[in-house]
Amino acid sequence: MSATFLKVANLSDLAEGGRLSVEVEGRAVLVFRLGGDVFAVEDVCTHDGQPLTDGELVNGEIECPRHGARFDIKTGRAMCMPAVEPVKVFPVRISGGDIEIDQASVN
């Protein structure tokens, strides 16, 4: 399926080191801005199936606020127990002043 990038937020709404919760195709997605780049992961911990929204971001890893599982926001890889499965990551880009996510990858 070909990529279909659509705007999900203004880049100006997302400060360096910050995050935004957005909904794409009915899926909760967490968008990060780090080192001048943006990243998007599914906002669900693969360990307990609940949101990662308020977890700490440390060295490019989002930590689950309940049990401490950590995921690399660039690759989705599970970095420590209790999670063993990666979290989904979605192609995201900056276009002008917009943050755009590939909707086709979310479906």
Added chain:
Amino acid sequence: MTTSAATTTGFGAEAFQAFLATRNEPGWVSDLRRASFGLYQESLGRPLNPEEWKRVDLRAFQANRFSVGGRATTTPATRMGTLLGNHPTTCEAGFAGAVAHVDGVVVDSHLAAELTAKGVLFGDLNELLRTHGDILKPHLMTRAVKPGVDRMSAWHAAFWTGGTVLYVPRNVVIDQPLYSLIGLATPQTMDGSHTLVILEEGAQATLLEETASATTTDAGLHVGSVELLVGKRANLRYVQLQNWNQQTWHFAHQAGLVEQDGSLQWTVGGIGSRLAHIHQEVFLDGKGARGEVNGVTFATDRQTLSYYTQQTHRSPNTTSDLLYKDVLRDEARVIWRGMIRVDQAAQKTDGYQRNDSLLLSPDCRADSIPGLEIEADDVRCTHGATAGRVDADQIFYCMARGMSRYEAMHMIVEGFFHGIYDRIAVEAVRQTLSRAVEVKLGIGQ
């Protein structure tokens, strides 16, 4: 269909007043709605019970996109894609009676004349509250599902749109099943069906109920309730097949209450909806009461089906037996949180609960959480949960004997569900569930 209230979306004070103005119902019913609306508004300031809701992802749910139904419809029951086949419009179709609601409005209601003569009531809740309010008032939201239990029950009690009532007088036995259809046809509509079944002492009946959507694409919302009141020595078989399209949100608070030596067999089929959460309770209130709960769920794509079940033993020598079997595929999620509660007075309780999940894909997820809360000291309560993927050896074995992968998968899924089909006494329901499973597997029509 040009009432201005029809355009008021959401469930705020304005929408409630507009909805109330369209109702033609006894004063006590409106009073119950007003009190419930107050409870609903209060409940919005409190979080939902995390024990029940923390695994249910409601982030994409926006109630304000929907408007309450119950005003008008032009869609006949026959346009609904039902599992049980065409809606039975006469008593010759194997059912002693049938009721159908579309968008919260009754569109068909009939009952065999000999049952009417025996005092049986079967039809639309709105109409029967006007004509037989004296019989229904003591039971409506007073015994099984009370408005103040939680946000969903209060929301429903304020905005219920209609629903099916079955009242069977003392010692009347109905041999043929009755049928009830709840349909949604207009996009962005909220159905607030309330099913109320009252079996007096020694009565017997079977009610099959089904939910269905007119299209596969229109978003819908169901905030429903089911109350099953089984009197002494009465015997009720109730089946609800939830088969909404995958754009529909389904929230329901359902409870059965069984008196002395009464028996309730309750079968739940969870096939459709985008997200469903069902709070299901069985109260064993009288000595020797028995409750059996059978659940068959099949979730695919990105569906979430969540069940919060409670078997509450309040009297001695009561029996409960719950079995839920789930099949999941794609990125689907099924959550089952079950509890057996045994009051101090309920000695000699025999309680059982079990949940089995079959996972057909690597990305689906099943959460199974059984629990016991026992205050009596002479009981037998057991529970169990299993989850597993399809055994590759079984598929290989079948394919080595000439079956296609689909056929092999079908046989394995059918075999998995068979343990529960055997418990369901109504042949039409067994066949219907089996057909629904085939359709979900992509091999049926």
